[in-house]
Amino acid sequence: MTDAPPEGWRVRILDLSGGAEDNIVEDVPGFLSLEHANLFARRYVRDSIERCRARGMEAQAVLDAWFAYGEDAEVLGAGGEGWRSATELHDFAARRAAAADRDWRSIDPRLVTDDDEDDDGDGSVPDNGHGTA
8 A cells, every 4th residue: 555645645636627727726635544535536526527417418428528617636646546537437427426426525624623533543534424435
């Protein structure tokens, strides 16, 4: 397993519309583990794709809209162990997501309160109440 970078795990949010400098919107810090960062990145992109989907759109039209207006995410410093949107884009475009599959907010480290902190120190993803991390 890849060791955490010195600054910890971070997820970079990329604006595919080209509206941000170097397409970078922000780097989200504070992930408890690589698993946590990967899950956040996956859910963030899944949500972005769903926001680009209109009723009745074919999968290719969803992808076209996402590449024009959506946001991508990548786990910094994870090498081959970081989640990559390219591996799931076609599947995401072909089928609508369940609410839990796009719920990145419940695991966003910027929103974690003291009550949500990982008390046992094992680096596990906090339970989001949906039965999935």
